[in-house]
Amino acid sequence: MDATFESLLLGFSVAFRPDVLWYAFLGCLVGTLVGMLPGIGPLAGISILLPITFGLDATKAIVMLAGIYYGSQYGGSTTSILLRIPGEAASVMTCIDGNAMARKGRAGAALCIAAVGSFCAGTFGVIVLTLIAPPLAVFALRFGPPEYTALLVLGLIFLAYMSTTSLTRTLLMATFGLLLGTVGIDVMTGHFRYSFNIAELGDGLGIVPVAVGLFGLGEILATPSRQVVGDVVRPRLRELWPNREEWRQSVAPIARGSVLGFLIGIIPGSAHIISSFLSYAVERRVAKHPEEFGKGAVAGVAGPESANNAASTGAFVPMLALGLPTGPVTAVLIAALLIHGIPPGPTLVNDHPTVFWGFVASMYVGNLMLLALNLPLVGVFVNLLRIPYAYLYPLIIMFCVIGVYEVNHSVVDVWIMLIMGVVGYGLKKFGFDPAPLVLGLVIAPIFEMSLRQSLIMSNGNYLIFLQRPIALVLLAVSLGLLLMAIVSFLLRRRDWRAKLAEAEAAESK
Amino acid sequence: MILRTDHVAGAIFVALGIAVFALSGDLPFGTLSAPGAGMMPKLTASLMMVCAAVLIMFGTDSPPFAGLDWSDRWHAVLVVAITAVATASYQRLGFLITMTLLVFALLVVVERANPLRAGAYSIALALSAYWLFGKALKAPLERGLFWL
Numbered sequence: 001m002d003a004t005f006e007s008l009l010l011g012f013s014v015a016f017r018p019d020v021l022w023y024a025f026l027g028c029l030v031g032t033l034v035g036m037l038p039g040i041g042p043l044a045g046i047s048i049l050l051p052i053t054f055g056l057d058a059t060k061a062i063v064m065l066a067g068i069y070y071g072s073q074y075g076g077s078t079t080s081i082l083l084r085i086p087g088e089a090a091s092v093m094t095c096i097d098g099n100a101m102a103r104k105g106r107a108g109a110a111l112c113i114a115a116v117g118s119f120c121a122g123t124f125g126v127i128v129l130t131l132i133a134p135p136l137a138v139f140a141l142r143f144g145p146p147e148y149t150a151l152l153v154l155g156l157i158f159l160a161y162m163s164t165t166s167l168t169r170t171l172l173m174a175t176f177g178l179l180l181g182t183v184g185i186d187v188m189t190g191h192f193r194y195s196f197n198i199a200e201l202g203d204g205l206g207i208v209p210v211a212v213g214l215f216g217l218g219e220i221l222a223t224p225s226r227q228v229v230g231d232v233v234r235p236r237l238r239e240l241w242p243n244r245e246e247w248r249q250s251v252a253p254i255a256r257g258s259v260l261g262f263l264i265g266i267i268p269g270s271a272h273i274i275s276s277f278l279s280y281a282v283e284r285r286v287a288k289h290p291e292e293f294g295k296g297a298v299a300g301v302a303g304p305e306s307a308n309n310a311a312s313t314g315a316f317v318p319m320l321a322l323g324l325p326t327g328p329v330t331a332v333l334i335a336a337l338l339i340h341g342i343p344p345g346p347t348l349v350n351d352h353p354t355v356f357w358g359f360v361a362s363m364y365v366g367n368l369m370l371l372a373l374n375l376p377l378v379g380v381f382v383n384l385l386r387i388p389y390a391y392l393y394p395l396i397i398m399f400c401v402i403g404v405y406e407v408n409h410s411v412v413d414v415w416i417m418l419i420m421g422v423v424g425y426g427l428k429k430f431g432f433d434p435a436p437l438v439l440g441l442v443i444a445p446i447f448e449m450s451l452r453q454s455l456i457m458s459n460g461n462y463l464i465f466l467q468r469p470i471a472l473v474l475l476a477v478s479l480g481l482l483l484m485a486i487v488s489f490l491l492r493r494r495d496w497r498a499k500l501a502e503a504e505a506a507e508s509k
Numbered sequence: 510m511i512l513r514t515d516h517v518a519g520a521i522f523v524a525l526g527i528a529v530f531a532l533s534g535d536l537p538f539g540t541l542s543a544p545g546a547g548m549m550p551k552l553t554a555s556l557m558m559v560c561a562a563v564l565i566m567f568g569t570d571s572p573p574f575a576g577l578d579w580s581d582r583w584h585a586v587l588v589v590a591i592t593a594v595a596t597a598s599y600q601r602l603g604f605l606i607t608m609t610l611l612v613f614a615l616l617v618v619v620e621r622a623n624p625l626r627a628g629a630y631s632i633a634l635a636l637s638a639y640w641l642f643g644k645a646l647k648a649p650l651e652r653g654l655f656w657l
Contacts, residue, residue, distance in 0.1 A: 172522060
């Protein structure tokens with residue numbers, strides 16, 4: 001514990017450097033804007049702004065990009081409460097009761113509860129991250145290729161199991177992503193795979209063009225400006241402070257949302273989205289007056305907002321300790337670290353302590369900054385929501401093109417983004433969630449490499465996965481989850497995921 | 510039988526899987542104990558086709574394909590076409606000209622905005638982005654034929 005405390009002090013000495021503070025602030029500000037503006041989520045925002053970090057050192061880069069991620073979770077609530085449009089996917093549930101509170105003249109209180117809940121959950125998440133990431137990283141040093149293979153299998157199956165769409169659709173998207181991840185040179189044999197004599201494809205499909213295409217451009221293609229009609233509720237800032245009863249009603253949901261969100265955050269999948277849906281369902285279940293949900297229940301704002309922030313922090317645990325992405329956003333953050341020559345994973349804590357602890361400490365500071373940004377400046381941000389969408393999306397497309405091109409200075413990447421934008425539009429029409437696709441794309445090369453390394457280690461004997469205890473446990477858990485999902489599928493049983501999917505579908509209408 | 514969205518989506522993914530096999534002719538599969546370059550793509554394509562087949566089989570609960578709302582198709586087609594032209598001309602025309610024309614075309618062609626207002630907005634936007642990326646962040650931007 002003393003060592004952790006000393007390391008955290010080292011982190012604060014980095015995080016309080018004026019230049020690092022500046023980039024943390026910039027990340028939080030941009031994240032708030034990204035979260036607020038409909039049509040551009042944290043993934044597209046981080047991907048587009050990734051090239052900006054090339055000139056920075058690794059600490060500043062990761063501090064800024066992570067600030068965009070957790071900042072977007074704060075910003076999303078503003079649009080949901082004032083406009084009844086989710087600024088980003090995780091804020092869907094806040095729309096219901098947040099906007100209902102706003103219509104009752106409690107917009108300020110709803111914004112304050114969302115910001116305080118986000119702050120408490122974010123801080124709780126960082127404290128737990130501080131305590132568990134270093135020992136987990138030490139444990140992960142025992143991981144070799146067989147353990148990583150088993151862990152990735154577990155990740156994919158967990159993703160499918162947790163999905164609120166169907167197991168088949170999620171697996172279909174994940175396999176499509178795995179397939180796209182095989183494009184490029186096979187590093188073991190040197191064969192070119194599906195590169196069609198295009199030299200740039202030899203390096204494979206980059207995560208940035210694919211993510212920006214699917215989540216940025218795809219969203220814009222499916223959203224004509226005539227469909228975006230915003231009726232912004234103006235918050236009365238004098239009423240920003242909730243009354244005693246509202247505080248009392250929000251304490252327990254914030255606590256439950258923080259714990260639930262963090263636990264879901266460390267599991268692969270679009271954790272921050274799932275966590276807010278689950279938190280809403282839990283709050284409605286435990287409420288003394290569930291009939292108030294949908295009509296401005298304080299718990300309906302406090303719970304989901306806390307959960308999505310805690311989940312976004314929880315997602316950093318496997319990313320930092322194991323070097324594994326739990327979703328597309330952490331995959332882009334891993335790519336950002338790799339670009340700066342820092343491999344995330346078990347060695348990060350010891351080999352790059354200033355990056356690791358500077359990053360962790362910056363999240364404490366970032367959460368405070370976001371609280372300060374999101375309450376007094378809410379009036380300024382509200383004015384941004386008045387920019388007509390017709391003038392906003394050309395700006396986003398321009399940023400998409402610049403962002404994607406600047407990563408490799410390759411026009412091929414821009415074409416890939418354009419194609420993936422069309423794919424994203426098609427997937428949206430047919431009701432597919434593209435998040436597993438991006439995760440599959442990221443996992444494919446790591447999975448293939450660790451599988452083949454494992455087989456080389458064992459002279460081609462698959463029993464290696466059963467002879468190593470950690471790999472065996474991970475595979476047993478995978479099998480258990482798969483069986484549970486298959487039984488549920490075959491019996492057409494409506495379990496909690498089916499109910500959640502119904503709620504999600506109803507709310508997105 | 511009513512054609513449903515899952516039937517169409519499943520069929521597209523089956524066709525994609527077949528295309529992957531057709532394109533993988535020269536990639537050695539190897540053996541299960543010593544995988545070759547073709548094993549991972551072929552296995553994932555097979556798994557994808559299995560999932561797609563399951564989707565088709567159980568697709569009777571999905572909405573009818575004819576009922577899909579394509580009212581946004583022209584918006585999508587125009588945005589893709591304009592962005593494609595901008596992408597094709599980016600290295601030739603350079604950052605400033607391409608981005609100004611991209612934003613201007615999106616506003617005038619897709620959104621039917623006032624050309625004067627759209628022109629002023631697109632020039633201001635492109636210049637701001639040029640300053641932000643090219644000057645403040647020192648990112649090397651494409652200069653193109655006209656050195657802009």
